[in-house]
Amino acid sequence: MNLRNNLGTLWLVNQFAPPDRAPTARLLGELAVGLKELGWQVRFIACPEGYRTAPVVGWRRLWRDLKAHIKIFRQTLTGPKPDIVICLSDPPALVFTMACTARLRRAKLVYWPMDVYPEIAAALGALSDRGPLYRVIKSAVDWALARCASVVCLDQDMCEKLLGGVKDPIIAPWPPSELVIPEAISESPTHLIRWTYSGNLGRAHEYEALLRAQRLLEDEARPFELVFQGGGAARKNAEKLAAELALKNCRWLDYADDTELVVTLLQSHVCIATQRPEMLGLLWPSKLALLEMLPRPIIWVGPLDGAISRQLRKRCGLNGVFDPGDYRGLALWLAQNESQIRQSVSFMFSGVMFRKQVNDARTHAISSWHQLLASLMNK
Numbered sequence: 001m002n003l004r005n006n007l008g009t010l011w012l013v014n015q016f017a018p019p020d021r022a023p024t025a026r027l028l029g030e031l032a033v034g035l036k037e038l039g040w041q042v043r044f045i046a047c048p049e050g051y052r053t054a055p056v057v058g059w060r061r062l063w064r065d066l067k068a069h070i071k072i073f074r075q076t077l078t079g080p081k082p083d084i085v086i087c088l089s090d091p092p093a094l095v096f097t098m099a100c101t102a103r104l105r106r107a108k109l110v111y112w113p114m115d116v117y118p119e120i121a122a123a124l125g126a127l128s129d130r131g132p133l134y135r136v137i138k139s140a141v142d143w144a145l146a147r148c149a150s151v152v153c154l155d156q157d158m159c160e161k162l163l164g165g166v167k168d169p170i171i172a173p174w175p176p177s178e179l180v181i182p183e184a185i186s187e188s189p190t191h192l193i194r195w196t197y198s199g200n201l202g203r204a205h206e207y208e209a210l211l212r213a214q215r216l217l218e219d220e221a222r223p224f225e226l227v228f229q230g231g232g233a234a235r236k237n238a239e240k241l242a243a244e245l246a247l248k249n250c251r252w253l254d255y256a257d258d259t260e261l262v263v264t265l266l267q268s269h270v271c272i273a274t275q276r277p278e279m280l281g282l283l284w285p286s287k288l289a290l291l292e293m294l295p296r297p298i299i300w301v302g303p304l305d306g307a308i309s310r311q312l313r314k315r316c317g318l319n320g321v322f323d324p325g326d327y328r329g330l331a332l333w334l335a336q337n338e339s340q341i342r343q344s345v346s347f348m349f350s351g352v353m354f355r356k357q358v359n360d361a362r363t364h365a366i367s368s369w370h371q372l373l374a375s376l377m378n379k
Helices: 023-037 058-076 094-105 119-123 132-145 156-163 208-219 235-244 261-266 307-314 327-336 338-346 351-377
Strands: 008-013 040-045 084-087 108-111 193-200 224-231 250-253 270-274 298-301 319-322
Touching: 008 023, 008 058, 008 351, 023 040, 023 351, 040 058, 058 094, 084 094, 084 351, 094 108, 094 132, 108 132, 108 351, 119 132, 156 307, 193 261, 193 338, 208 224, 208 235, 208 270, 208 327, 224 235, 235 250, 298 307, 307 319, 319 327, 327 338
Parallel strands: 008 040, 008 084, 084 108, 193 224, 193 270, 224 250, 270 298, 298 319
Antiparallel strands: none
């Protein structure tokens, strides 16, 4: 039941929108449902090109992104005037196009970046931070940021990188509500201690430390199995390195769907999240939203001085935090905690309680959005 009617008209703008299965489309879909229930009128504006299609690079990528900007901008010229435009960061520099739209339609702009562009492109080597294209894009994005009514970051590191520490709201993604959550833990299908990286293995994520640590574990005949579940731009290179290292207990699986994801993670003994150090503050691995709710140890391979490392060190239970170059320390930690890690599968698990955690996280985030939007309407 609506608490109020017609609180305001919102546009949710992104490359992908429901019913697309892209993570950002699902995220916006759940946000839209929650805000509609609170009395907001919501319209999606998107330009889907197909999620998980073959990546393109160079001028083809620039041309594809430019076409997406044009298609999205055309859609903003029609329909009822919005009160607030909420835009994500795909296609890159979308905030600039939406700043122009917001100015034209006299609406307030809220930016919710899933990554920081063009800095992330430079960190990945796709753009030179000394080149003219980078400077043009950076100037356009900075101009747009100065015209945002609010910038909603994913963690404190992103606030530092994007806003210089200015205190704007922090709202991270939450696990999707469509996940199938078992009522009890299924037995692990292997006698080996399974440590699992699940999800996108993109160029922003670290994998070499995991593979080299597995090599050391196999050299010592330790009963560990490293599993990569998913895909991504870096997967082929990771598979190539695994072959060069002649790993015997390394498995490669496809993405797990909503019916399988939680089960496969619970059948693992340890869950993994990684990030290259140069990505600090430029993105936030959304898989952590789910992993932190599971009764499983988490291994983080990434920046040691970031918000994620600090959070995992404070988290109850067994967690390992490692620099990407410290594969020996990672292997040693796994070996030393072998018994304790095996015992983790016997942790009590309640599907009811876990489902409540997921629902509470979504409800809290949507409530935070509602409060932010209501405050902007009153300004």
